[in-house]
Amino acid sequence: MSVQISRRSFLKTGAAGVAALVVGIDARGALAAGHQETVVNPFVRIDRDGTVTVIAKHFEMGQGTSTGLTTLVAEELDADWNHVKVEFAPADQDKYKNLFWGVQSTGGSTAIANSFMQYRKAGAAARELLVQAAAQKWGVGEEDIVVSNGILTAGSKQGHFGDFIAEAVKLTPSGEPELKSPDQFKLIGKLELPRKDSVSKTDGSAVFAMDVKLPGMVYAAILRSPRFGGTLTSFDAGSAQNVAGFIDAKALPNQAGVVAFAKNTWAALQARNALSAEWDFSKAESRSTSEMIDAHRELAASPEYNVRETGRDEAQSAIGKASKTIEAEFLFPFLAHAPMEPLNCVIEPTENGVRFHDGCQGPSTVQFVASHVLGLKPEQIEINTVYAGGSFGRRGTPTADYQVEAALAFALLGKKTPVKLVWSREDDIRGGYYRPMALHKAQIGLDDDGNILGWDHQIATKSITKGTPIESLTVKDGVDHLSVEGAEDTLYNLPNLAVGLSDFKSVMPTLWWRSVGHTHSGFVMESLIDMVAHETGKDPVELRLSLLDHGDARQKRMTGVIEAVRDLAGWKKGDKRGFAAHFSFNTWVAAVADVAVFGKRFHVNKLYIAVDCGIAVNPDVIRAQMEGGVGFALGAVMRNEITFKNGEVIQSNFPEYQPLRMTDMPEVEVTIVTSTESPSGVGEPGVPPTGPAVANAIFAQTGDRITELPMTRAGYQPV
Amino acid sequence: MRYQLNVNGSTREVDAEPGTPLLWVLRDELGLTGTKYSCGVASCGACTVHLDGAPIRSCSLPVDSASAKSIMTIEGINGPIADAVQQAWRDRDVVQCGYCQSGQIMAAVGLLEGNPSPNDAEIDTAMAGIVCRCATYVRVRDAIKLASRNLEV
Numbered sequence: 001m002s003v004q005i006s007r008r009s010f011l012k013t014g015a016a017g018v019a020a021l022v023v024g025i026d027a028r029g030a031l032a033a034g035h036q037e038t039v040v041n042p043f044v045r046i047d048r049d050g051t052v053t054v055i056a057k058h059f060e061m062g063q064g065t066s067t068g069l070t071t072l073v074a075e076e077l078d079a080d081w082n083h084v085k086v087e088f089a090p091a092d093q094d095k096y097k098n099l100f101w102g103v104q105s106t107g108g109s110t111a112i113a114n115s116f117m118q119y120r121k122a123g124a125a126a127r128e129l130l131v132q133a134a135a136q137k138w139g140v141g142e143e144d145i146v147v148s149n150g151i152l153t154a155g156s157k158q159g160h161f162g163d164f165i166a167e168a169v170k171l172t173p174s175g176e177p178e179l180k181s182p183d184q185f186k187l188i189g190k191l192e193l194p195r196k197d198s199v200s201k202t203d204g205s206a207v208f209a210m211d212v213k214l215p216g217m218v219y220a221a222i223l224r225s226p227r228f229g230g231t232l233t234s235f236d237a238g239s240a241q242n243v244a245g246f247i248d249a250k251a252l253p254n255q256a257g258v259v260a261f262a263k264n265t266w267a268a269l270q271a272r273n274a275l276s277a278e279w280d281f282s283k284a285e286s287r288s289t290s291e292m293i294d295a296h297r298e299l300a301a302s303p304e305y306n307v308r309e310t311g312r313d314e315a316q317s318a319i320g321k322a323s324k325t326i327e328a329e330f331l332f333p334f335l336a337h338a339p340m341e342p343l344n345c346v347i348e349p350t351e352n353g354v355r356f357h358d359g360c361q362g363p364s365t366v367q368f369v370a371s372h373v374l375g376l377k378p379e380q381i382e383i384n385t386v387y388a389g390g391s392f393g394r395r396g397t398p399t400a401d402y403q404v405e406a407a408l409a410f411a412l413l414g415k416k417t418p419v420k421l422v423w424s425r426e427d428d429i430r431g432g433y434y435r436p437m438a439l440h441k442a443q444i445g446l447d448d449d450g451n452i453l454g455w456d457h458q459i460a461t462k463s464i465t466k467g468t469p470i471e472s473l474t475v476k477d478g479v480d481h482l483s484v485e486g487a488e489d490t491l492y493n494l495p496n497l498a499v500g501l502s503d504f505k506s507v508m509p510t511l512w513w514r515s516v517g518h519t520h521s522g523f524v525m526e527s528l529i530d531m532v533a534h535e536t537g538k539d540p541v542e543l544r545l546s547l548l549d550h551g552d553a554r555q556k557r558m559t560g561v562i563e564a565v566r567d568l569a570g571w572k573k574g575d576k577r578g579f580a581a582h583f584s585f586n587t588w589v590a591a592v593a594d595v596a597v598f599g600k601r602f603h604v605n606k607l608y609i610a611v612d613c614g615i616a617v618n619p620d621v622i623r624a625q626m627e628g629g630v631g632f633a634l635g636a637v638m639r640n641e642i643t644f645k646n647g648e649v650i651q652s653n654f655p656e657y658q659p660l661r662m663t664d665m666p667e668v669e670v671t672i673v674t675s676t677e678s679p680s681g682v683g684e685p686g687v688p689p690t691g692p693a694v695a696n697a698i699f700a701q702t703g704d705r706i707t708e709l710p711m712t713r714a715g716y717q718p719v
Numbered sequence: 720m721r722y723q724l725n726v727n728g729s730t731r732e733v734d735a736e737p738g739t740p741l742l743w744v745l746r747d748e749l750g751l752t753g754t755k756y757s758c759g760v761a762s763c764g765a766c767t768v769h770l771d772g773a774p775i776r777s778c779s780l781p782v783d784s785a786s787a788k789s790i791m792t793i794e795g796i797n798g799p800i801a802d803a804v805q806q807a808w809r810d811r812d813v814v815q816c817g818y819c820q821s822g823q824i825m826a827a828v829g830l831l832e833g834n835p836s837p838n839d840a841e842i843d844t845a846m847a848g849i850v851c852r853c854a855t856y857v858r859v860r861d862a863i864k865l866a867s868r869n870l871e872v
């Protein structure tokens with residue numbers, strides 16, 4: 001498919017002068033409306049035929065945000081859902097920033113949460129202007145106008161949105177449009193609201209970056225160092241010359257690899273595979289997995305940082321008074337994100353700079369980093385955001401890794417030829433940016449009545465952000481919050497809880513992976529609580545409830561999901577299923593796992609999930625994200641790991657990094673706790689409780705406590 | 720080398736190196752980008768197309784073996800079964816990122832063409848090869864059953 005560039009298509013104006021009404025909230029927070037040329041920061045466009053286009057500032061990687069943002073606008077606008085479209089915003093940080101971070105990016109399950117009021121206001125502002133315009137045109141009072149399903153009505157007069165565009169653009173919005181109260185919502189909270197991307201993703205027409213083809217475009221694939229941190233010393237393109245369609249091979253200026261250029265994707269990949277190279281490994285990561293595990297174990301023994309106010313000595317002295325102690329060590333492997341669409345993007349020259357075509361998770365970072373690489377200003381980097389074939393965090397690196405590769409390749413060809421950089425699946429599995437390995441060590445002291453007296457908890461893992469441009473955002477006093485989240489800020493009332501942290505050091509890049517630190521901390525905390533329940537003969541659900549206080553709003557909502565899933569699953573004391581609950585990304589999720597165990601083999605039959613994410617904007621999308629979160633977590637905890645031999649990744653493609661398949665997928669039943677609180681994220685929070693719920697079920701049936709992932713390492717085979 | 724391919728009911732001429740996987744000919748040469756690349760080693764099914772009516776992995780089929788056969792891609796499928804499957808996918812809002820879904824749909828259509836009312840085990844057998852990293856499997860299964868029911872009436 002040849003893609004026509006919709007370069008700021010919303011800025012185009014028809015011959016009639018007034019093609020559309022564009023409404024948004026400008027950089028100063030005030031509403032602006034008028035001719036498209038004069039409008040800043042448009043979120044909503046209404047065309048003459050009445051079609052509403054919502055401009056999504058967040059990309060779509062499957063999480064449903066393009067539907068969610070559209071819902072918010074359509075709700076306040078009283079638009080007809082079937083006549084609302086969605087387009088991705090251009091890169092423009094001032095206008096399209098994530099309100100939580102100040103930069104344009106998607107992640108941390110924040111898309112709906114940060115946009116909830118902004119997009120509703122944009123919809124309400126558009127509605128206000130249309131009503132004013134109709135009142136003028138018809139000579140009636142604004143209060144006499146009813147808006148419903150994209151139609152304005154006053155008595156016998158009727159018209160669709162497009163009929164009032166010409167008048168509306170001349171009006172000035174009030175700045176504070178009236179918003180609906182929740183009881184007036186017609187679309188928010190509605191179960192049957194079709195996703196906006198369902199049709200194009202079921203007929204093959206949805207465009208991903210991998211599908212973009214520009215005239216004269218050259219394809220590029222890169223040979224990278226087999227060990228992280230290795231640098232190129234020489235290469236030989238001899239055999240690549242024999243690949244039909246091969247154009248050239250050039251060393252990357254940063255010595256990170258060799259680019260093979262070719263006339264099509266297949267030739268680029270073949271030519272790349274035919275390259276041979278010599279590397280300098282003197283600064284490279286050259287350890288094997290067992291050495292890395294040993295290093296983590298050593299680090300956890302003497303924590304570098306004390307994370308909470310409670311010191312380790314306080315925890316230890318409390319544990320010293322215990323009549324019983326629990327000790328455990330948990331180990332988590334490196335994990336690849338392996339989004340279904342391997343990483344890729346296209347870069348082309350423009351009059352004023354360059355344009356990326358990318359399933360772009362962090363436009364601001366890409367603009368910033370790529371502008372440095374190319375000697376341009378950030379605003380000279382345009383980004384055409386297209387659908388992303390999954391991400392799970394991988395497309396949003398603080399270093400804009402693959403976009404930089406594309407920019408360098410583009411520069412190597414003289415900055416005149418469009419270049420498509422393609423990663424193979426092997427590149428992806430071996431390409432780093434992994435969920436870091438983590439080792440937790442915990443000691444818990446209990447008194448005679450089974451009360452927790454003290455909890456000493458150490459974590460060793462590689463910091464995700466240290467040494468990157470965003471270090472200051474997550475690191476405080478040496479502690480990368482992403483390494484300890486979910487443990488140090490547990491919602492349970494745990495007396496004398498001390499958390500220690502040590503950073504594993506390696507040149508290997510690591511990254512957030514769907515639910516970040518919670519991927520391991522959630523597993524550990526929920527396994528440990530289960531161990532306490534077992535040691536003290538308490539029911540796991542009752543124990544959890546007893547550790548939560550109703551006076552605290554967040555603990556109360558945790559109680560809410562625990563009770564909700566208990567009731568949904570019909571949980572009983574002595575239940576042989578597994579229970580877990582975890583709070584992450586301002587969302588509460590509790591899970592019950594029904595697992596069949598046959599000796600050392602197991603099958604997960606069903607997950608019951610209760611989620612509290614505030615107002616449920618799109619209940620069906622929330623369900624889908626819980627289903628997806630369960631599956632994503634399950635595949636990883638059951639059998640995924642990235643391992644190393646002398647610094648080289650052993651796995652290379654799906655046969656060795658076996659993804660979850662239909663035969664593995666449990667039934668998932670979801671209940672959404674009714675709430676009037678602001679919406680919070682759902683993309684990630686389904687992940688953390690899934691693994692421990694399954695592990696706790698295996699324990700309930702076998703007495704085997706799984707403390708090492710994946711479960712295959714503990715001898716448990718999924719069937 | 721020049722190949723004549725029968726794709727989606729029409730004859731297309733392409734230049735390709737012998738041995739090039741059909742996938743890349745479809746995508747890069749014919750612009751039929753609905754068929755996806757994800758693993759390239761017959762391990763995920765994202766590249767599933769129909770060859771003489773049967774689902775195959777186009778990433779692992781040399782273009783040489785595809786000429787003289789009828790190739791059907793997501794862009795070309797039609798008829799009551801394909802319509803029912805695509806409609807069921809939309810009714811159930813199966814898709815998330817969508818990248819695997821052409822392959823899922825091609826496999827599902829292939830399944831229902833041979834077996835209009837598959838049971839769970841038969842769905843598993845037909846679909847286990849098609850990976851979805853977004854784990855839309857619950858809905859894929861559900862949508863296949865819905866399509867099957869809708870085809871009965």
Ligand code: FES
Binds near residue numbers: 757762764767777778
């Ligand atoms: S791309 Fe063909 S099976 Fe994965």
Ligand code: FES
Binds near residue numbers: 389854
């Ligand atoms: S929908 Fe994303 S891989 Fe299947």
